[in-house]
Amino acid sequence: MLRDITLGQYYQADSPIHRMDARVKLIGTLVYIITLFLYKNLTIYLIALLFLGAVVKISKVPLSFILRGIKTIMILLVITAVFNMFLTPGEPIVSFWKFKLTWEGIANAFYLCIRLVFLIVGSSLMTLTTTPNQLTDGLESLLGPLKKIKVPVHEIAMMMSIALRFIPILLEETDKIMKAQMARGAEFDSGSLIKKVKALVPLLVPLFISAFRRANDLAMAMEARCYQGGEGRTKMKPLKYRKLDFGAFVVLGVYLAAAAVLGKLFPLNLIPL
Amino acid sequence: MPIILNHVNCIYEAGTNMEVAALKDVNLVIPDGQFIGLIGHTGSGKSSLVQHLNGLMKPTGGEVYFDGQDIADEDYDKKKLRSDVGLVFQYPEHQLFEADVFSDVCFGPKNLGLSKKEIELRAYEALKMVGLEDEYFYQSPFDLSGGQKRRAAIAGVIAMKPRVLILDEPTAGLDPKGREEILNLIKKLHEEMGITIILVSHSMDDVADYVERIIVMNHGEVFLDDEPKAVFSHKEELEKIGLAVPTVTEIMSRCAGKGFPVDDTVTTIEEAKAELLKLYKKR
Structure with a gap:
């Protein structure tokens, strides 16, 4: 049970992510978190998923290990989702007593959960590799x-x-x-x-x-x-920046630009608003 | 009511690069009333092994039987098992928590759901057994000396009246006098209560004087399992895995190496003394 807490744990492996300067990883995590909150549409999450997936793959940390961190916030996720689904004003689908299940609520819950999960996975990946x-x-x-x-x-x-x-x-x-x-x-x-x-x-x-x-x-x-x-x-x-770190900065820049531009120009929405 | 370990395996963190096999195919029979020394280097799996005996750890392969029942069974009474197989951890005094010694010793029996009278009787008996005087009963456990704390902690487990008592490095961090006292106490427990005792240690000196059987662990496997004299005859193999024969045995074997006609299989100071006197009288 206690072994499920991955916060602050380090996973020993030899990968470019592990070798990277900690400053790059800190800035990278910050940039990644900012992109998660830039817009509220699917495009940005697809790009973030792609980025995260690539980093996880390169880092050589087993996925099951990273996902353990999510288990511990499962309850928080469920509560957040339920509250959002029923308490967001908008077009009701089903309603009973004072509660209304709305399309906007479902979308809100979905986005919030994705953000939380991505946030946890991204930041625990940083602590796992540093x-x-x-x-x-x-x-x-x-x-x-x-x-x-x-x-x-x-x-x-x-x-x-x-x-x-x-x-x-x-x-x-x-x-x-x-x-x-x-x-x-x-x-x-x-x-x-x-x-x-x-x-x-x-x-x-x-x-x-x-x-x-x-x-x-x-x-x-x-x-x-x-x-x-x-x-x-x-x-x-x-601390000293090396070739790998400059490369990582370039990748980060491209990711940020792609997320900002594509998220704005081609917003895929979950529901027709 | 022996404990039987049948092909017990235990693997930590399976599937990651931190995978460690703490136990590899361990087969043991622990009959009633035996006084056993469990020896091994740090990380040899001895602590994992004893935690399997009272169900704190589950084997990832194989079975552990107590009284002929598999303790991993869903409906097995774990509480009963833990009162029957008492486990005293390393530095047990770090687990003291009550406001006074007596209540702390009562914690175990209380968890067994006994009557108040029975709980207090058992606590009293246990404290007497480990040699703590009445004057300490109502002191805070944190005010006791190192050796006394350890006694109080051992009493906390004895009060559950286990039929098997396991002590994990009971002498760790004690001075020579405290060490001697605790070892003598354990011997007394074995003689007076007639229970099975498993003494975990990394030092042969700790166990040589007392035990009737030694199990040597190395890299999660049972390396040797025999009576002390037979185990100590494997001097070279023991040294290869970072263990040593007792100091007296070492001294006597060096004497024999110098050409003195002495028995180099002795394990206690008493025996060594007799051997040396014999040699002295012959001259």
Whole structure:
């Protein structure tokens, strides 16, 4: 169950996407997300699907692995879809009591779900192909100009990389504690809601204690190494754009242009509006 | 009521490039009342193996039988199984959560749905069994010393009255004195309660003095399975997979190598002492 959470997980493989500079991937993800929200028609989603499919194929990450992330937002998707279908004003198809199922609602629900799914898949693909360290290095470098207006960019990046690093550790810890309490007869997945909430106490208390202990140890280890913030710090692996990255920028540019132009000129609509 | 493992396989992350076979075709019979040492290097599959014994992990192939029943069956009573096969994890003190030691030990029996009286009786007995005095019963578990925490955590599992007790690296992170005390405690549990004990460790020194059978795991497979003396006679093979014979056995075998007429199959300090005295008297 806990293994389904792909957020912040890295999938080891050797692919052009993996080798790419993290900054390119961050910008790429941003551009991709922008295109998803540019227009509300099918053309743009077809282009995005094509782009996403190609990137997934090149990245060598198995599709089943990427789709696991969607499982966890399934409930959110269903709720969003249902609310949109029934609460969007427009031409009613069926109506009962206060609710009306409308064509506009169905279209809205469809677009929203596609956007959410594409959003999750696209961004989890970025974290799957980029190690947390690369990711925060990239972010720090991209946000670098903000230092001029006294934004603590390095500290923010550091906090992010620690947070990302701790996700798998705490998940593993949770798994371990759950198993240990199950070995003492605890049940986490049965009984009434109140029972389930009560069952969380034996899980959360040790988990919090362990999180604090780890935070303490890490702070101690950082201090023992004389860690101090960003000023004057050099990098072991400085970020550098290479041929592959410039190529990726070109592809991104073409994708953005294609999405913007084709989406505007040839809008395919789901329903005749 | 033995535990039988029949061609048990366990594969993590099947179908991705992170695929790992934690267990490969494991066949074992664990009869009642045996004191077993389960030895293996980190990642040899020993932790996966013990989690199969109480149903926390399901085999991806093969079956595990307890009392002659397949524990993977849909209608098998998992709770009953977990009270019968008690598993104490590594660093069990990290799982303490109640406000006082006594309530924490009560957690297991409470989950079994026993009466309040029975729960408290069992908790009391378990705490006495692990040698924790009354004065600690109502202290916060977080105020105890390392060794005491470990005892309290072990009591939490014993209170469920298991017929098989598995301890995963029970001496990890303890000082030599604490280690000695815990190992003696486990021996006492075996003798007084007459239960099956499986002691998981990566150190032969931990188990040599106590167990009657050693199972050596390597890369998810059972590498050796025999009584201690027979296992230690495979010195070279053990060293090849990153394990060592107990320190006393090593010393005696080196003595034998230097030409002293001593038995190099001894496994305990007592036996080694007897051997050396014999040699001394002969001179």
